[in-house]
Amino acid sequence: MITVTVFTKKGVYQGFETDGHAGYAEKGKDIICAAVSALTVNTVNSITELAKDKVIAGEQDGNVRCIFPDPISDQGKLLMDSMVLGIDAIVKNYGKTYLCLKFEEV
Numbered sequence: 001m002i003t004v005t006v007f008t009k010k011g012v013y014q015g016f017e018t019d020g021h022a023g024y025a026e027k028g029k030d031i032i033c034a035a036v037s038a039l040t041v042n043t044v045n046s047i048t049e050l051a052k053d054k055v056i057a058g059e060q061d062g063n064v065r066c067i068f069p070d071p072i073s074d075q076g077k078l079l080m081d082s083m084v085l086g087i088d089a090i091v092k093n094y095g096k097t098y099l100c101l102k103f104e105e106v
Contacts, residue, residue, distance in 0.1 A: 002036050003100045004087050006080070007067075013080045014106050015055075015067035016040070022098040032098045033062070035090055040064045043083040051075035 002022050007014040018040055022032035044057045044066050053076040057066040072080070087101045 001098055001100060002033065003102065004036065004040070006084060006101070006103050007106045008103055009106055013068065013072055013077060015065070016043075016080075016083075017065040018063050021062065024094065024098050032090060032094055036087065036099065037062070037064075039083050039086045040066075043079055046079050047072065047076045051079060 002018055002020045004016060004018050006016045018036060021027075022030050022036070024030045024032040041059075041064065044055060044064065047053050047066075047068075048055055048057075051073050053068065053072045054070050055066050056069055057064065059065075068076070084101070087099070091099050091101055
């Protein structure tokens with residue numbers, strides 16, 4: 001199962017991380033892993049390139065971690081809202097067996 005944890009502080013995005021593998025299909029053919037990867041990596045890239053917000057991001061073994069050292073802009077918030085919407089849609093379509101979305105107050 002993939003767990004996507006969104007970090008917030010008093011309702012304000014502080015970052016997010018992904019952990020695990022969906023196990024929906026064999027490695028290289030897992031559409032849930034591919035969708036989560038596309039959403040999360042695109043969110044990091046878009047927040048950096050389009051919103052011009054600073055991020056501390058890295059990837060290890062397919063897991064992504066992204067932290068916002070400074071408050072993100074309204075554009076960055078919109079991009080995070082979009083990622084959360086996309087992840088939530090995958091959970092609703094494929095079930096909690098493969099993907100979990102949670103929020104953690106930091």
